[in-house]
Amino acid sequence: xxxxxxxxxxxxYHDCHEAFDKKLKQYxxxxxxxxxxxxxxxxxxxxxxxxxxxxNNGLLDYIEExxxxxxxTQDIDDMAVAYTxxxxxxxxxxxxxxxxxxxxxxxxxxxxxxxxRDYVLQDGDIINVDAxxxxxxxxxxxxxxxxxxxxxxxxxxxxKVTKECLEEGMKAVKPWESTIADIGTAIEKHAxxxxxxxxxxxxxxxxxxxxxxxxxxYHYTPKEKTVLIVPGMVFTIEPMINQGTRHIHLGTDxxxxxxxxxxxxxxQWEHTLLVTEDGIEIISK
Numbered sequence: 161x162x163x164x165x166x167x168x169x170x171x172x173y174h175d176c177h178e179a180f181d182k183k184l185k186q187y188x189x190x191x192x193x194x195x196x197x198x199x200x201x202x203x204x205x206x207x208x209x210x211x212x213x214x215x216n217n218g219l220l221d222y223i224e225e226x227x228x229x230x231x232x233t234q235d236i237d238d239m240a241v242a243y244t245x246x247x248x249x250x251x252x253x254x255x256x257x258x259x260x261x262x263x264x265x266x267x268x269x270x271x272x273x274x275x276x277r278d279y280v281l282q283d284g285d286i287i288n289v290d291a292x293x294x295x296x297x298x299x300x301x302x303x304x305x306x307x308x309x310x311x312x313x314x315x316x317x318x319x320k321v322t323k324e325c326l327e328e329g330m331k332a333v334k335p336w337e338s339t340i341a342d343i344g345t346a347i348e349k350h351a352x353x354x355x356x357x358x359x360x361x362x363x364x365x366x367x368x369x370x371x372x373x374x375x376x377x378y379h380y381t382p383k384e385k386t387v388l389i390v391p392g393m394v395f396t397i398e399p400m401i402n403q404g405t406r407h408i409h410l411g412t413d414x415x416x417x418x419x420x421x422x423x424x425x426x427x428q429w430e431h432t433l434l435v436t437e438d439g440i441e442i443i444s445k
Contacts, residue, residue: 398430
């Protein structure tokens with residue numbers, strides 16, 4: 161008797177994920193922690209995430225073309241609102257657990273969740289712009305670093321090495337071979353080799369019908385066991401790398417913006433990835 165696959169594809173289970181599940185059971189027998197079915201996306205869901213990514217990527221491209229010294233971080237938020245709405249999308253950040261804006265703008269020693277405001281971008285600033293866009297109930301997430309004007313060599317190096325950390329994390333994604341912990345180990349190794357520290361309080365995450373889903377994607381080597389990486393998983397890698405100490409604190413100006421404890425610079429890059437049969441596909445960047 162035929163039965164529909166658990167993935168929601170509407171295909172017969174035998175033709176869809178039966179062989180996949182048998183393979184997972186074999187890995188479980190060998191001691192691996194295997195992902196649950198909720199972490200696996202079907203083709204329809206992947207296409208929907210990619211549609212959201214088109215808008216998210218376009219938004220970051222648009223910001224990259226227009227960001228400049230003298231504008232405020234609120235101006236960036238205004239651009240995000242106008243671009244996203246005119247391209248059939250909406251911000252996942254706005255009103256998420258009370259977050260008041262449509263994008264995150266984290267400048268210099270702001271690690272993450274910088275709220276757009278009247279801060280005027282200065283010559284020499286580095287800024288992370290983090291965007292999560294929804295289209296028809298599916299989401300894509302990415303962030304980029306921008307360097308404004310005459311940026312110090314130290315800041316340029318931090319931005320460069322942070323992107324390399326992301327790239328090292330992506331290289332560690334090997335379907336049916338690596339686990340989530342391998343991503344964190346690769347990132348941490350590269351950051352430490354370059355004299356930087358890795359923020360441990362924030363992570364990458366699964367994404368799809370919600371902005372934050374399982375798995376929890378570490379950017380350092382975790383003590384606990386982590387899940388096997390398999391095709392069909394969609395998640396972000398988004399390391400936050402600090403120039404000095406890894407320790408951070410919540411600012412007193414709002415309940416969101418996180419700062420480095422020592423006031424030194426922090427940088428972050430983020431991609432949304434699809435795990436394929438033979439590697440990864442970058443969906444949003």
